[in-house]
Amino acid sequence: MAEIKFDKMVSYYRKMNGWTMKELAERMGKTESAVSRWESGTASPKIKDINVLSEVLGVDADVLIFGKSTSSNSSSDIISETVEIMKQLDKTTQSNILNFVKFEFTKAEQAKQTEENSASVS
Structure with a gap:
């Protein structure tokens, strides 16, 4: 199974929320260039920023970091992701x-x- 990178996860969930990089940055109190660097993979956020990022995006930090939930809540994750995709259709x-x-x-x-x-x- 292919590894899902953090930068792709951030971009995916940002887009699922319908936000620009600037909007995500504003919600986090960060700069747009910081979010851009995270999504391009040229920089990584600090641990405290990952926690804020996961809260703002509405997804567990382990989903952002590992590309999947390491908790037993995987059914909930599937339902949430399905709802977010359905909203786009x-x-x-x-x-x-x-x-x-x-x-x-x-x-x-x-x-x-x-x-x-x-x-x-x-």
Whole structure:
């Protein structure tokens, strides 16, 4: 599996929030050039700035640093990321995806019910 770099994660989550580098910098009390250096990989923020950055971006610091959550909250991370991506799509595509999710949910519920019925018969 390819390693996801910190600079790409910062850029990704900044864009997911719909912010420019300047807007992110302002929210953090930093300069736009500092954010630019982080995203280009020419500089790294201090640890305290990573904590602020994660709060401002609304993502765990371990997601920024490692590209994935090291906590047991991965399901929550998946849901959050899905919601953020869905916000970027047009209404028709959102509706199509929602219909697919409902279909898959119904299939899973039916399979669960079938399994429960088989277990109770045994």
